[in-house]
Structures are given as structure tokens and as C-alpha cells.
Amino acid sequence: MNELGYRPCVGVMLVNDKGRVFVGRRIDNKEGDWWQMPQGGVDEGEDLREAAMRELGEETGAKAEHVTIIRQMDEPMRYDLPEELIGKLWGGKYRGQEQVWFLARFSGSDADIDLEAHDPPEFCDWKWVEPEQLPDLIVPFKKRVYRAVVDAFRELV
Template sequence: MSRADRYEYRPCVGTMMINALGEAFVGKRIDNKEGDWWQMPQGGVDDGEDLAEAMVRELAEETGVQRQHLEIVHQLEEELYYDLPEELHGKLWGGKFKGQRQAWFLVRFNGSDSDIDLEAHKHPEFCEWKWVDPDLLPELIVPFKREVYETVVAGFRSKLSSE
């Protein structure tokens, strides 16, 4: 991919947050009326923002989880890309991007379920949440992000134990 092509993708961070049992957090998006799709927290990176700080910020906005309840375990070495389906072109992110390029983090959640607050931000993104086996993640996400989730699960597999 050329450097110019890279800028056609919105810079983003994604987080696989796991609990003490090795289960991954997923939320059901408020704005998805088309199906029963669940996703891990993700969001845009501001210009000049450190990726780890962007991840912590986005996680707090989407889940209410604060930094003191997190341990960063690993970051995938390469960014992962996905393209939006045709029906979404021009409708998201001001029409500036054809997809996202994502830096993915694995974090261990050391808090309790009561530390999760989907309404912590003035614009909630999730209406429900649950803990799931990481192997189920690709089945839960919208189809156009499935390959990314398969890569994320494979990339973090060796780090998922609670050692």
C-alpha cells in the first residue's frame, strides 16, 4: 500500500479488553438496526495523539472503564485495514475515508463489572455489553470487519491466558 493510499483510511485504535477469566468485552452498537452485531471498543485517533493514550481515551468514552483498571498486555505490530461496504461510502466520518486503519491493543481489565458504564460519555455507542469467549468474536461482528477480528484473535491468542 502506498503512503497516499494509507491516508484514505481513518486512523483508529481497537481494544480487546479481557477479564480475569480470559473473556473479551463486546458491546452492541446503539446505531446498528440491521442485525444482532457486537463489537469490541474502537475509535478514532486525534492528530498527534499517542496510540496508547487514544486507546485509553476511547475505552473510557465507550465503556466508562478508567486507566487504573487496565493493564496493557500487547499491541499488534501492524495496523489492520478494512473497507466500508458500498452502502456506507460517503456516509461516515464526513465522507473523507473509505475505511479504517486500526492499531489493536490487548488489555487486561482488573476492575469489577460495576466499573463498566456505557453511559459514561454524553454520546453512548453501546446499548448492551457482555463477556464472550474470544474465539466467538469473528462471528459477532458485522461481516465487513470479520477478517480484522480473525486477525486480532490470532494475533493475541498466545497472550490471552491470565498468567
């Protein structure tokens, strides 16, 4: 396990005009009622901002004309997978993810969210939540990351 690295990843804290944050419930979520913000892997050579917009579009259906990136976190955040998941995700190549997080403002309407914009979809349900709720909604091994994201962007939400 110690030889395994971290998967390059981006995450997006998408906020609406009421200061609430988009979260989705993953389709493959079999254990618990966990919700997460859009996130995903970065392709080799891909610009981080472009990766964030691509992932956001794939997972939420939000179009670029409805999204403005406000800020990028100063430092990437890392998390390790629980032992029982190491070797089972991402082809067994990684022990966790190194995520670069972006804050983005959504100017569209709820009708502009389309969970089936990408095949296969990643989320089966979605909602807007208060930023402070985020650490309570995510799987336990990502709570520290979500607290840091909320703290980093709190003043801008």
C-alpha cells in the same frame, strides 16, 4: 472512492480475569445483532496508546486503574466499508479504517463498566464472550480484522 484514504483508528481487546472479551452492541446498530470491541478514531497528533485508553474509557467507562495494556499488534489492520456506506460515515472522507489494536487486561468488576460514562453513549448493551466468538459477532466486513486480532493475541489472553 479510490482517492479516499483510511481513517486512523485504535481498537482494544479488553479481557477479564477469566480470559473473556468485552463486546458492546452499538446504539446505532439498526441492521442485525452485531457486537464489537471498543474502537475509535485517533485525534491528530494523539499517541496511539493514549487514544486506546481514551476510547476505552469513553465506550466502557473503564478507568485507567483497572486497565493494563499488555501488547500492541505488530501491524495495523485495514478494512474497507461496504459500498453503500462509503461517503456516509466520517464526513465522507474515508473508504475504511486503519486500526492499531491493543490487548488490555481488565482488573475491575462488572460494576466498573459504565456505558453511559460518555455522552452520547455508543453501546446500549455489553457482555463478556470467548475470544473465538468474536468473528461471529462483528459485522461481516470486519470479520477478517477480528480473526487477525484473535490470532495475534490468543497466546496472551
